[in-house]
Amino acid sequence: xxxxxxxxxxxxxxxxxxxxxxxxxxxxxxxxxxxxxxxxxxxxxxxxxxxxxxxxxxxxxxxxxxxxxxxxxxxxxxxxxxxxxxxxxxxxxxxxxxxxxxxxxxxxxxxxxxxxxxxxx
Amino acid sequence: xxxxxxxxxxxxxxxxxxxxxxxxxxxxxxxxxxxxxxxxxxxxxxxxxxxxxxxxxxxxxxxxxxxxxxxxxxxxxxxxxxxxxxxxxxxxxxxxxxxxxxxxxxxxxxxxxxxxxxxxx
DNA sequence: TTAGACCTGTGTCTAAGACACATGTCAAGT
DNA sequence: ACTTGACATGTGTCTTAGACACAGGTCTAA
Numbered sequence: 596x597x598x599x600x601x602x603x604x605x606x607x608x609x610x611x612x613x614x615x616x617x618x619x620x621x622x623x624x625x626x627x628x629x630x631x632x633x634x635x636x637x638x639x640x641x642x643x644x645x646x647x648x649x650x651x652x653x654x655x656x657x658x659x660x661x662x663x664x665x666x667x668x669x670x671x672x673x674x675x676x677x678x679x680x681x682x683x684x685x686x687x688x689x690x691x692x693x694x695x696x697x698x699x700x701x702x703x704x705x706x707x708x709x710x711x712x713x714x715x716x
Numbered sequence: 717x718x719x720x721x722x723x724x725x726x727x728x729x730x731x732x733x734x735x736x737x738x739x740x741x742x743x744x745x746x747x748x749x750x751x752x753x754x755x756x757x758x759x760x761x762x763x764x765x766x767x768x769x770x771x772x773x774x775x776x777x778x779x780x781x782x783x784x785x786x787x788x789x790x791x792x793x794x795x796x797x798x799x800x801x802x803x804x805x806x807x808x809x810x811x812x813x814x815x816x817x818x819x820x821x822x823x824x825x826x827x828x829x830x831x832x833x834x835x836x837x
Numbered sequence: 838t839t840a841g842a843c844c845t846g847t848g849t850c851t852a853a854g855a856c857a858c859a860t861g862t863c864a865a866g867t
Numbered sequence: 868a869c870t871t872g873a874c875a876t877g878t879g880t881c882t883t884a885g886a887c888a889c890a891g892g893t894c895t896a897a
Contacts, residue, residue: 596884596885597845597846597847597885598884598885598886600846601846601847609845612844612892612893612894613844613845613892613893614843614844614845614893614894615844615845619822620821620822623822623823623829624824626829627823627824627825627828627829630828630829630831631828632884633803634803634804634807634828634831635800635804636828637883637884638883638884638885639883644824644825644828645824648819648824648825649819651818651819652818652819653816653817653818653819653825654819654824654825655811655814655815655816655817655825655826655827656816658811658825658827658828659808659811659812659827662804662807662808662811663808665804666801666804666805666808669797669800669801669804670801672797673794673797673798673801676790676793676794676797677794679756679790680787680790680791680794682754682755683755683756683783683786683787683790684787686755686783687780687783687784687787690776690779690780690783691780693776694776695774695776695777696774696776697772697773697774698769698770698772698773698774698775700741701740701741701744702744702748703745703748703765703766703769703775704748704765704769704774704775704776704779705776706776706779706780707748707751707752707755707757707765707779708747708748708751710751710755717854718854718876718877718878719853719854719855721877722877722878730876733861733862733863733875734861734862734875734876735861735862735863735875735876736875736876753853758852758853759852759853759854760852
């Protein structure tokens with residue numbers, strides 16, 4: 596992707612004509628980036644990881660700690676989506692059985708305005 | 717929020733001094749917007765719904781059809797997150813037991829580069 | 838030689854706000 | 868009356884991770 600090149604994650608050497616030349620290194624780096632993106636590392640994370648490894652250090656500890664963070668975030672979002680999904684499907688089924696109403700000065704749509712999640716006791 | 721005002725969803729009358737005056741209508745409209753956002757309607761959806769209701773029509777059919785769409789999207793994202801979560805936690809536990817390795821010319825971090833999701837048979 | 842197919846970097850767009858900023862206005866204290 | 872500090876205003880920029888477009892350069896085949 597040109598995007599990664601723009602960010603400086605890839606630095607392809609230009610051949611004489613101006614076209615990019617993709618060395619083995621660039622190719623494997625791109626693969627690395629894509630693998631990392633697949634695991635939900637952010638581009639900033641990846642930058643950090645690459646920097647670490649360019650200093651000759653092992654990036655593994657950093658990688659472990661980052662995945663822990665990202666996993667927690669994902670878990671939170673997952674729970675949020677779970678709740679949202681429940682709320683939405685509850686709304687959908689409620690609304691199927693409610694009649695239409697015309698809007699009023701203070702109400703755009705009663706379906707939404709009067710929707711209350713049925714609490715799970 | 718000033719954001720909604722910027723988008724023209726709220727049109728508060730300015731009082732003489734330049735401060736906004738929030739009529740009942742504006743207040744209830746803001747509440748409507750927030751309720752709709754809670755149900756994962758996009759701001760564009762909300763705009764559409766409001767337009768419909770400003771024409772005097774009942775927005776209910778539109779609302780029902782939109783929530784259906786949004787719910788399907790949410791379901792997809794939910795499944796994606798479920799898979800992602802599994803992948804990430806699998807990576808995490810795998811990596812806990814693997815040793816650090818220094819980077820090489822073609823490898824940034826072997827944890828990521830060699831990670832393969834264990835397929836569920 | 839030239840047409841068409843490819844490549845280049847760069848600029849703008851996305852969603853839903855968050856944050857900052859210069860300016861404007863108010864109430865209270867001196 | 869004047870000033871200070873606390874709020875309000877609209878507007879501009881920033882965020883993510885790219886997608887798309889565009890003007891221009893370069894290659895290959897006819």
